[in-house]
Amino acid sequence: MIIGAGQVDLSIGGIFSLKEKRQIIKSIINRIQSRFNVSIAxxxxxxxxxxxxxxxxxxxxxxxxxxxMLSKIINFIENDGRVVIVDYSTEII
Known part of the structure; x- marks a missing residue:
């Protein structure tokens, strides 16, 4: 069994409340879950x-x-125009 884990630090510009942030993050999480069938939070x-x-x-x-899979997820997030990747890391266990 191989486990791939990743972490992405995101910058979200042009928002003025936690409510707006949560809408964007929830949308990204839902799209990634449905497209790649991974656990994300x-x-x-x-x-x-x-x-x-x-x-x-x-x-x-x-x-x-x-x-x-990890590379595709990072590319998917990178291509989303609402956020900018500040840093990321991946690990295979």
Missing amino acids: EVDAQDKWQYSVLGFCCISNDTAHANS
Whole structure:
């Protein structure tokens, strides 16, 4: 069993409330869950307006597949025009 885990630090510009932030983050989380079938959640900075940290995880029987999934998720977030990736990390266990 191979576990792929990732963390993405996001900057969210042009918002003025936690409500707006939560709408954007919830939308991104739901789209990633439905498209990639992974576990994902906001894991830090819940009370900051323009910053968010998402953690996600997938399980596979192949290291290459897990790596590919993590890369696709990061690319998906990067292509979303509402957020900017500040930093990210991935790990294969």
